[in-house]
Amino acid sequence: MALRQAEHLCPHATFVLPDEEAVTRIRELICAALYDLAPVVEVRNEGVAWLDLEGVVSPGESIREMRRRLLKAIGREPRLGLAPGPFSARLAAARARPGRLVQVSDAREFLAPLPSRELPLDAEQLERLDLLGLRTLGAVATVGPRELESQLGRDGRRAVLLARGFEPDELTPWRPPMFTSAHRQFGEPVEDREALLFVARALCGDLAEELGLRGAGAKHVRVRMGFEASEPEQRASIVRHPLSSQAELFGLVGSWIKEWQPRAPIAEMWIDLPVLEGAGRRQLRLWAGGDGSSEEVTAALERLQERFGDEIVVSGAS
Amino acid sequence: MQEIALESAINSIRVRFGSQALTRAAELPPPRPWRSATPLDGLTGIGGVPQGRISLLTGSGTCGKLTLALALLARATHDFAHALVIDGGGFDLSALTPFSCELGALTVVRAPAPEIAGEAATTLARAGAGFVLLMSDVPEHWLGPLESGANRSGAVIVDVVDAPDRALAHASSFSVAFARNDWIWDRGQLVGLRASARCVKNRVAPPLGETELEVRYPLGPRPVDDYTLGVTESPIHIVEVRPRVSAAV
Numbered sequence: 001m002a003l004r005q006a007e008h009l010c011p012h013a014t015f016v017l018p019d020e021e022a023v024t025r026i027r028e029l030i031c032a033a034l035y036d037l038a039p040v041v042e043v044r045n046e047g048v049a050w051l052d053l054e055g056v057v058s059p060g061e062s063i064r065e066m067r068r069r070l071l072k073a074i075g076r077e078p079r080l081g082l083a084p085g086p087f088s089a090r091l092a093a094a095r096a097r098p099g100r101l102v103q104v105s106d107a108r109e110f111l112a113p114l115p116s117r118e119l120p121l122d123a124e125q126l127e128r129l130d131l132l133g134l135r136t137l138g139a140v141a142t143v144g145p146r147e148l149e150s151q152l153g154r155d156g157r158r159a160v161l162l163a164r165g166f167e168p169d170e171l172t173p174w175r176p177p178m179f180t181s182a183h184r185q186f187g188e189p190v191e192d193r194e195a196l197l198f199v200a201r202a203l204c205g206d207l208a209e210e211l212g213l214r215g216a217g218a219k220h221v222r223v224r225m226g227f228e229a230s231e232p233e234q235r236a237s238i239v240r241h242p243l244s245s246q247a248e249l250f251g252l253v254g255s256w257i258k259e260w261q262p263r264a265p266i267a268e269m270w271i272d273l274p275v276l277e278g279a280g281r282r283q284l285r286l287w288a289g290g291d292g293s294s295e296e297v298t299a300a301l302e303r304l305q306e307r308f309g310d311e312i313v314v315s316g317a318s
Numbered sequence: 319m320q321e322i323a324l325e326s327a328i329n330s331i332r333v334r335f336g337s338q339a340l341t342r343a344a345e346l347p348p349p350r351p352w353r354s355a356t357p358l359d360g361l362t363g364i365g366g367v368p369q370g371r372i373s374l375l376t377g378s379g380t381c382g383k384l385t386l387a388l389a390l391l392a393r394a395t396h397d398f399a400h401a402l403v404i405d406g407g408g409f410d411l412s413a414l415t416p417f418s419c420e421l422g423a424l425t426v427v428r429a430p431a432p433e434i435a436g437e438a439a440t441t442l443a444r445a446g447a448g449f450v451l452l453m454s455d456v457p458e459h460w461l462g463p464l465e466s467g468a469n470r471s472g473a474v475i476v477d478v479v480d481a482p483d484r485a486l487a488h489a490s491s492f493s494v495a496f497a498r499n500d501w502i503w504d505r506g507q508l509v510g511l512r513a514s515a516r517c518v519k520n521r522v523a524p525p526l527g528e529t530e531l532e533v534r535y536p537l538g539p540r541p542v543d544d545y546t547l548g549v550t551e552s553p554i555h556i557v558e559v560r561p562r563v564s565a566a567v
Contacts, residue, residue, distance in 0.1 A: 247472070255470035293446025293471065294399045300445035301425065304438050312434070316395070316411065316424025 001123075026074065031174045033069040035215045037062045042086075042171040048093075049078075050086050050171050063101065071099075083107055085167025091118055107165030112138030119159045125152050129159075137163040181272040182206050189228055189265030196257050196266060203271045204249035211276070217242025220275035223253055225260070226268030233262060242277055348522050349491075352449075352474050354393050356386060357531055361515065362492055363523025369472040371522060372465055372489055377496030378480050382513040382533045384413075386496075387478045391451050392417035394474065395424050398448025404429055404439045406454025429454050436460025443467040443475060452477040461489040493519035502532065510534040 003015065023045050030049055034041045040052035051066060053059040063080060070078040077099035081092030088107040091114060096102040104110040114137045116129050128151060134140045140148070140163035148156035161168045182203040190196060200223075211217060221243065222236035235256050243249050253271060301313050331340045351366025353359055359366045367373055367390065375383040392414060394401040403409055403426045411426065427442070429435035435454035443450055444467035452475065456464065468475050477486065487493065495518045502510040516528040 251470055251472065255466070258469070259466070296445040297400045297402075297442060297447045300441045300447075301427075304427065304441065308434055312428050312438075314411075314426040314428060316414075316419075316421035316426065 029073050030070065032215065033073040034066060035174065037066055037069075040171050040173040043174060048090055050089065052171055053082075067099065083110070084165065086169055086171060087120075087162050087167055088165060107167070108141065108163075111163060111165055112136065112141065116140050116159075116163070119162060121152070121155055121159060125155060125159075128152060141165075178276050179272075179274050180207060180210055180276065181270060183268065183270045185268045186266065189267045191262075191265040193257065193260075196269065197254055199269060200253050200257055200271065201246070201250050203269070204253055205246045207271060207273060208244065208246040208249055211244045211273075216276040217244040218249065218273035218275070219277050220273065221249070221252055222270075222272040222274060223256055224268075224270040224272065225262055225266045226270070227262070227264045228267045230264065232268070233260075235260070238275075350472065352394075352397070354390050356389050356393070357515065357529055358386065358390070358494065361494060361517045361527075361529060363520060367474055367476070368492055368522045369474050370469045371491035372461075372468065372475045372477060372486075374482055374486065374490045374493040374519075375476065375478045375496065376480065376482055376493060376518075377498075377513075379498065380511065381496040381498040382511060382515075382531055383478055383494075383496040385533050386515075386531070387451055387453075387476055388414055388417055390476055391424070391449065392419040394449035394451075395420040395422075399423060400425060400442075400447045401449040401451075402427060402442055402447050403451045404435050404442075404454050406432070406435055409453050432457050433460075436464065439475070440464045440467050443471060443473040446471040447473050449474045450476070455479075456486070458483075458485040461485055465489050487519065490519060491521040493517070496531075499530070502534070508535070 007015065027043050027045055031041065031043045034043070034049060034051060038051035038053055038056055041049065043049040051062065053062060056062050063082065067078060067080060079093045079096040079098055080101040081089045081096060081104070082101055083089035083092045083104035084107045088104050088111060092102040092104045092110065116134050116137055116139065117126055118137065119126070119140070121129070129140070132151065134143065140159055143160055145157040145160040148160050152159065158168055184199050184203060218239065219242050220236065220238050222234060224232045224234040226232040237252065239252070243252065305313050328340055348364045349368040349370050351362065351364040352369050353366040362368060375387055377383045391401055391403065401424050405426050405428050409426060427438045429438055432455040435452070436456040437460065439450055439452055439456060440460055440463045443464055450473055464475065477490070479486065482490070482493070495516050496513050498511055498513050500512040501508055502512060510533050513531050513533065514528060515531055
């Protein structure tokens with residue numbers, strides 16, 4: 001029902017519009033929570049999330065983990081559906097109790113008794129289906145795709161395929177955002193380097209937490225210092241391996257700040273990460289400290305060998 | 319009276335050269351400690367060898383500094399992806415045999431000249447090597463880049479020298495002077511030594527003074543080939559004997 005129609009029917013009602021920002025934030029939160037559970041994850045604003053479990057080694061574990069993470073992220077038990085495609089999975093989940101899973105093996109059989117109003121059609125098209133006497137998905141499935149296409153256009157053909165359990169729609173995979181930034185404005189301009197380092201460390205902590213949620217790492221780091229009466233100064237660098245932890249980010253940012261000679265007291269500080277990529281590309285030997293820079297050390301040793309000869313470097317293992 | 323005079327001197331330096339020109343060690347944020355499981359941890363005041371700083375082990379002759387450095391190196395091969403030795407010509411890989419050392423993580427850089435040693439140490443510290451043991455002279459102009467490189471990456475730099483020159487002493491954040499007190503004999507055989515280790519400079523925490531070490535050598539002649547690499551049968555023990563009172567500032 002359109003909002004104007006609702007207002008006309010119920011003039012004394014208070015209409016609360018959805019908070020788009022909050023919805024987007026929750027969607028991002030859910031995406032980040034489910035990101036690494038399946039190759040394709042789609043989350044829609046209306047509160048439905050899909051995981052394509054094709055090729056996943058242990059789908060059961062993914063589903064259990066999904067339930068746990070969703071409960072942690074949103075504080076509610078999710079309704080879960082497992083079916084051959086997104087349409088039937090959504091309907092299956094809608095019929096599950098909170099925290100439980102409805103599993104569908106034969107989509108057509110499962111869909112047949114369900115009302116045709118479940119189809120993703122607009123109100124006019126649904127009314128037309130009703131007039132045609134097609135009140136269940138089973139009834140829609142018996143009609144030929146071309147016949148319904150002649151009545152409802154291209155959506156009619158799609159509706160028949162959906163009702164037959166053919167699942168013509170594909171998921172749109174969520175990708176982590178490619179940019180993030182943290183910013184701090186100072187009440188009074190700051191010239192104390194220790195204070196700047198303290199703030200930079202806190203900003204790096206915030207960014208690292210966000211990167212952790214998104215499963216991303218920074219490939220490009222930029223620090224900008226804003227002044228009260230002049231153009232900001234900036235320093236930027238592309239890093240070879242994505243940085244994702246506070247220590248890694250602050251290692252780079254802190255070293256810049258330590259040698260920065262700003263021309264005036266700092267009024268604002270930004271730490272931008274303009275290029276992000278999946279941090280999962282890094283393969284860490286988690287038990288060894290400093291392993292994140294292992295390749296840099298190997299490259300440095302190779303450079304020394306190029307300059308001073310191969311015999312300069314002796315490996316302990318050899 | 320002395321305190322007032324000192325405070326006045328500190329204030330005048332700060333007024334003239336800025337608030338950061340002179341900072342009390344206790345007011346600085348301490349560097350992250352690397353717990354080496356050696357008595358050195360107790361001397362630093364932060365519970366471990368400072369990361370991102372240069373630490374010095376000094377002392378003339380046989381006083382236990384190299385044994386302690388090798389124990390640190392062996393431990394570092396387990397804790398870090400890369401443990402490196404910058405060798406000016408006196409490092410023998412077989413000296414590590416009695417220690418339980420993970421040789422896969424160890425790399426030795428043979429530096430025939432101090433200039434090369436300085437460049438290698440700085441490059442590797444900047445690249446993020448976890449632990450660098452310096453056993454070579456480093457020219458003065460490399461000390462600044464080495465210090466900042468280590469500071470940036472958090473590398474632990476340990477330098478073993480008999481007596482540091484002024485530049486190295488200035489660049490270091492933590493310095494321990496070793497002095498041999500006594501040999502340890504057992505049934506006519508030399509089995510170790512007792513040495514005192516005194517903290518002579520500490521920029522990471524208030525100085526914690528002095529301790530006495532007992533360094534035990536492995537017993538019996540044994541050819542190097544008898545040892546399985548990376549596995550120790552008779553490890554060298556470094557035992558802290560008795561802590562002494564903290565030194566005054």
